[in-house]
Amino acid sequence: MSELQGTSSIPGLSDTFNAFINMMRLWMRDYPHLNRLIRGEESSNRLIAWAVVDFLSDFNGTPPLLGQYTIDQLTEMGFTSLCRYGTAVALIQSVGFLQTRNQLNFSDGGINVAINDKSPMLMQWLDRMQNKYEQDKIKVKVSLNINGIVGEHGVGSELSFINSFYGALVQ
Numbered sequence: 001m002s003e004l005q006g007t008s009s010i011p012g013l014s015d016t017f018n019a020f021i022n023m024m025r026l027w028m029r030d031y032p033h034l035n036r037l038i039r040g041e042e043s044s045n046r047l048i049a050w051a052v053v054d055f056l057s058d059f060n061g062t063p064p065l066l067g068q069y070t071i072d073q074l075t076e077m078g079f080t081s082l083c084r085y086g087t088a089v090a091l092i093q094s095v096g097f098l099q100t101r102n103q104l105n106f107s108d109g110g111i112n113v114a115i116n117d118k119s120p121m122l123m124q125w126l127d128r129m130q131n132k133y134e135q136d137k138i139k140v141k142v143s144l145n146i147n148g149i150v151g152e153h154g155v156g157s158e159l160s161f162i163n164s165f166y167g168a169l170v171q
Contacts, residue, residue, distance in 0.1 A: 010045055028088065047094065062141060066148060
């Protein structure tokens with residue numbers, strides 16, 4: 001039953017990674033009882049895991065190159081939304097390829113029927129999500145880069161001597 005609910009885990013992955021896969025399924029609302037036009041889930045746990053790996057490859061490969069971050073590290077630092085949007089972009093691209101391959105236009109006697117014509121809607125969602133993801137990715141990369149340069153406590157300044165001295169007189 002847990003397999004049908006999308007709560008099964010993939011052996012060899014961290015608990016955080018598996019929890020993220022389950023969170024993605026919940027966020028995308030990809031459950032059999034909610035998918036009225038398809039049987040089962042649209043994306044398997046393995047396909048979601050692949051999309052996470054694709055997101056991480058994109059994130060880690062985008063300059064500035066700051067090292068290889070894992071989903072565990074990024075979610076621990078509070079960048080869950082970025083991870084979610086990056087993973088969703090990869091998933092929607094994959095679903096879009098499938099939809100495009102399976103589209104069938106049929107015409108008979110002046111009646112035109114398009115079967116499985118979801119590509120325009122998927123492209124709209126993809127454009128919106130990818131724009132948000134790209135903007136957020138740049139902000140996070142800049143933030144991580146600055147943090148890597150100045151550290152957690154920042155860079156000292158001679159003004160701290162003045163302010164510290166002044167603060168000591170006032171107290």
